[in-house]
Amino acid sequence: MTLKLHTPTQLGDLSLRNRIVMSPMTRTRNEPGHVPGALVVEHYADRADAGLIITECTSVSADASAFGDDPGIYNEAQVAGWKRVTDAVHAKGGLIALQIWHPGRATHPFLNNGAESISSTNRAIRDDGIHTPKGTVPQANPRALRTDEIPGIVAQFKAGAENARRAGFDAIQIHGAHGYLIDQFLRSSVNDRTDEYGGSLENRARLLLEITDAVIGVFGAGRVGVRISPLVAYNDISDADPQALVAYVAEQYAKRGTGFFELRHNDHSKAEELELARIARSKLGSVPLLRNGGYGGADGDEDVVAGRADAIVYGKPFIANPDLVERLAIGAELNAVDFTTLYAGGAKGYNDYPRLAS
Incomplete structure (x- = not known):
């Protein structure tokens, strides 16, 4: 019997051959200059039978690395590197979306040639430190973006999307999760602004919707x-009313008729979490719901089968x-x-896992 997971579905303009989506996962295998290289090409091409691949988070700004060797989409070398990835995936009949991202305060000047971190707030993350070329150091206080700087952030995301289109991507996922910049505006525990990007949920969601x-x-x-x-606490973040947050963002994505909406x-x-999924499904209309988290x-x-998701996103x-x-x-x-090799660099734990014997 064919599982419904293995039946075709439509995510907006994308026709998927199955409902199994590869999750974005940072693996720190990129070449100097934040350029995807041969290892990355092989990794994604090997997984091209997924209904849709969503790439690791990819920065829209030269001053916004959070992991040191995470990829970017803001210069020509990066566009060329990603074009090799998309060509390899397409050659195997796959579809691939680029996840675009800015870490905001979840980074450090030591990772960005001294550039100050930015956020919705000037408060640092409360944690045990961040790994940098100078070792593990305390999180640095970010600088709260001025209101007149926010259009520049939106422009960076737009330019990243334009570069992604030139690189051959089939779609874009905007990273609004895990306590990174958009989430720092979206969720109430971090956003302490008093301008039109702070306070009410509508204001806190403004940056996401402008992007x-x-x-x-x-x-x-x-x-x-x-x-x-909304319930994931990565990077010291939470929200006072996650159900309202899901309802509002889902309604806004439904109004726009977007391709998909993922709950992590x-x-x-x-x-x-089931309640958040129920709310999302009730507000999304015809927009497909993707769910991710331990499946x-x-x-x-x-x-x-039960209609609680249109496709499932698998990470580990x-x-x-x-x-898979x-x-x-x-x-x-x-x-x-092998969790010891998640961020180790090289092919081990990245491109050497065995397939089923033929």
């Missing part, structure tokens, strides 16, 4: 999506299983992830 409209102007609504994570859960099966094959298929299973789509189809055992 969304700019990216739609490049790709068209049916090829633009978003990821939000801590655990998709928890009651509070296996059986529970992913169950949620698609795709790290260790380049043939096939394994889920036949119920094969999955390779285990």
Whole structure:
């Protein structure tokens, strides 16, 4: 019996051959200058049988690296590197979306040639420090963006989308999750502004929606999506009313007729996360809902069959299983992830996981 996960579906203008989506995952395998190289080409091409690949978070600004060797989409070398990736994925019949991103305060001047971190606020992340070329150091206080600087941030995202289009991407996902810049405006625990980008939910969502409209102007609504994570506390962030946040952002994406809307859960099966999914589904209209957070094959298929999601986004299973789509189809055992190699660099733990024997 064919699982519904393995049936075709439509995400806006994208025709997917299955409902299994590869999650964005930072793996720190890029070449100097934040350029995707041969390792990255091989990694994504090996997973091209996913219904849709969403790339690792990719910076729209030369002053916005959070991991040191994360990729960018703001210069010609990066466009050329990503073009090799998209060509390789397309040669295998796959679809690939670029996740565009700015880390905001979740970075450090030591990672960005001394450039000051920016945010919705001037408060630093409360954590155990950040890894930099000078070792692990305390998080630096960011500078709160002035109101008149925000159009420049929107312009960076638009330029990133324009570069992504030239690089051959099929779609864009805007990273509005995990406590990075857009989320620093979106969620109430960090946004302490008193201008039109702070206070009410409508104001806090303004940056996300301005970026969304700019990216739609490049790709068209049916090829633009978003990821939000209202209950995920990464980078010292939370929201006083996550249900209202989901309802409002989902309504706004429905009005725009976007291609997809992803909820990133801590655990998709928890009651509070199920409620967010129910709210999103009720507000999205015809916009497809993607869900992500601890899924296996059986529970992913169950949620698609039940209408709780239109497609399922898999992260760690795709790290260790380049043939994840096939394994889920036949119920094969999955390779285990070697967590010691997640960010180690090189092919080990990146491009050397075995496929099923033919």
